[in-house]
Amino acid sequence: AQTVTQSQPEMSVQEAETVTLSCTYDTSESDYYLFWYKQPPSRQMILVIRQEAYKQQNATENRFSVNFQKAAKSFSLKISDSQLGDAAMYFCAYRSVRGYGGSQGNLIFGKGTKLSVKP
């Protein structure tokens, strides 16, 4: 079974600085998707960035970018120019392309990293 591990329960960054959140996963599949979700105190799950495993190029969305190392099964999130509004829980998630348990593919989440941004 696939697993997702986030080894940093909490992280802190100074406003305008850069922070990297770690995520590793375990799978025997070669094709899959990886995601980072943000969950602010409002509890809304917000998709931050998405990566297809077959693409070697790292995904980028404005101040958010990933470092995808397929061989190492690592998928870290870099937040540049951190802002106060970036403070939230961040969840890494895995989704099989073919499906898990016969489905179209549910998301498997890590336990999350709580990011604090200091003014």
Place this chain on the structure above:
Amino acid sequence: NAGVMQNPRHLVRRRGQEARLRCSPMKGHSHVYWYRQLPEEGLKFMVYLQKENIIDESGMPKERFSAEFPKEGPSILRIQQVVRGDSAAYFCASSPRQSNYGYTFGSGTRLTVV
């Protein structure tokens, strides 16, 4: 275009009562997924439904929990005879047919069992 709508946002039930959680997917989305988030945990998959069909319920507890997504109306997650351990945030997500993108989540329902 409204997002995924979940209600109620907060629900308090006494042990032994029933809880009904509702989810209206985004317009045009026919796939619905339910997830549960326990305190200090990530989200855990419960069930995946399409209209009038349960596609995958491998994450659903075998007893007391059921889900439906009727032809008309919202998807319902039903928990019978709630216990304290059912206290959690329950999230619904939806996607269009064969989406390769991350799902769109609702804001969740926080269930508290007292």
